[in-house]
Amino acid sequence: MKTLIVFAHTFWKDSKVNRTLLESIKDIDSLKIHNLSTSYNDGKIDVDKELVLLKEADKIIFQFPLFWFSTPSLLKEWQDRVLSAILYSKKGLLKGKFFQVITTLGGAE
Numbered sequence: 001m002k003t004l005i006v007f008a009h010t011f012w013k014d015s016k017v018n019r020t021l022l023e024s025i026k027d028i029d030s031l032k033i034h035n036l037s038t039s040y041n042d043g044k045i046d047v048d049k050e051l052v053l054l055k056e057a058d059k060i061i062f063q064f065p066l067f068w069f070s071t072p073s074l075l076k077e078w079q080d081r082v083l084s085a086i087l088y089s090k091k092g093l094l095k096g097k098f099f100q101v102i103t104t105l106g107g108a109e
Contacts, residue, residue, distance in 0.1 A: 004057035
C-alpha cells in the first residue's frame, strides 16, 4: 500500500514534535512525505502536481499541528484548491482510498 503524508506546519523551522514524527518514518519505502511547508513556501499550490500525488496513493494521511481548532493556513489553502479541483473536475479520484488524520497540539502549560 502506497501511503502519502500531506504535511503542513506554519512554524516548520521551530517544530519539535512533528519534525520528530516525520524523521522517525522517513525511511519507510512505501511512504511518501509531502511537506507543503517546504514545497510551497510561497503559498502557491500546484494543483496538477497534487492531483498526481493523490492519484498514486492508496492511503492519504493529513498531518499537522492544530492551530485554533483548525489546520495551518497552507493546508487549508491546499484543501480549498486541491479538493475543489477534485469535486469539480476529477470526481472519483479519491474513490477507494483510505484517509487518516494525525494532529498534534502544543503550547505552554
